[in-house]
Amino acid sequence: MRHWPKAERLAGISRVLRATIAALIGLAFAAAPVSAQPQVPSQTNPAEFxxxxxxxxxxxxxxxxxxxxxxxxxxxxxxxxxxxxxxxxxxxxxxxxxxxxxxxxxxxxxxxxxxxVAPGNWRIEHVAANITGGAKSSAEFQARRSAELARIAAARAVRSDSAGWRQTFIRPVSGRISGLFGAQRIYNGTPGSYHNGMDIAAPQGQDFVAPADGVITLAANDVFTLEGHLLMIDHGMGLNSAFLHASELLVKEGDLVRQGQVIGRVGATGRASGPHVHWGMKWNSARIDPKLLLPSN
Ligand SMILES: [Zn+2]
Incomplete structure (x- = not known):
């Protein structure tokens, strides 16, 4: 072990600290770029991906x-x-x-x-309770659910030629993010299904808008068991959005919508504990996190 005079020792420690801090900052930047938002450039190198x-x-x-x-x-x-x-x-x-x-x-x-492909950093919560089917196990739910799932599948099968996928997406409504995509509870070791969208808490009746151009593929004026009044938009190229729990829908199936256009009002229909917009997104069969499409996510 080397014995340094006190001043030199302090300088040495501070050098190590500075190097450590610099490495940590470097790592933070490497691991979390300022924005992961995909953006279409005006020009690309034609010889490369x-x-x-x-x-x-x-x-x-x-x-x-x-x-x-x-x-x-x-x-x-x-x-x-x-x-x-x-x-x-x-x-x-x-x-x-x-x-x-x-x-x-x-x-x-x-x-x-x-x-x-970097692994996601999901919020995982361990719960000391057994998993239960809740309302999902009731006969009434089962009977209604298959018809609802068929309508959702039919909406997802619509392939429009919308160019919304090229746009820089915007938030459908402002408000606190009250639920993260990918979050999951583990009940006594048994994983529950993960949260498949991003929740934004907003006042009941507040307008929400289309995050990008698209075609309305589902506008449920009846109330789905889980989703409530459900609205789905196809943005083209296999990319679509779903908005759950609306109090009111202001568009109908087949409508072309523009980015920023008011498409519905915030509510708590279906299975929701309070007024919010649940925004889910899929690319073909892949569930993706809408937050990663937004600026400075
Ligand atoms: Zn949600």
Missing amino acids: WMSGAAVQGGLVIGRAPTGTRSVFLDDAALELSPDGFFLIGFDRDAPTEARLVAMLADGSKMERHIA
Whole structure:
């Protein structure tokens, strides 16, 4: 062990502290970029894959394939390509932490890109109680639920040519985030289903708006058991939004809506403990976190 004079020892400690703090700051920046929000650029390098957004579980990435690309595959599944070569990738909340992107070019060559998908940092709560089906196990619920699920599935199957997916998304309503995407309770070791959207608490009757352009694919004027008055929007390229618990819907199925247009009013219909907007998003079958589409998320 080295014995330093007091002043030198203090200077040494402060050097170590400074280095540690600098490393921590560096890490913080590396782990949490200022914004993971995907944004479409005016120009990309035509010889390379270009990507923007969060390669993280629950994240959405907008990409552009190299010029001359005929088709793009993500882990062997073909991706939809826009006429100008853009594609979307949504990473499910429980997506594998690696993905492989392959572009097949017109000249027969292929270009590969490996994507490291960062694990999500979900709020997990352990509860010393047994899991129960609650209202979900009642015969009345079961009878109504299958019809509701069929309507939701039919709405998700609608593929509009909306270009909303290209936009910079905005919040549907201002207010405190009262529920996080991905949060999950574990009941005596048995995981409950995770929270599949972002909750924003807002006053009853407050207007909420479309976060991006789209087509209304479901506007439930009847009250769904869990979702209440449910509104769904297709933003194109397999990307859609759902808004739950509204007190009133101001649009109808088939309507084209613009970003910022008032589409409904906040409520607590269905299974909700107070007035809020539950905003859920999916890209094809992947559930994604709407918060990651917003500026400075
Ligand atoms: Zn919710």
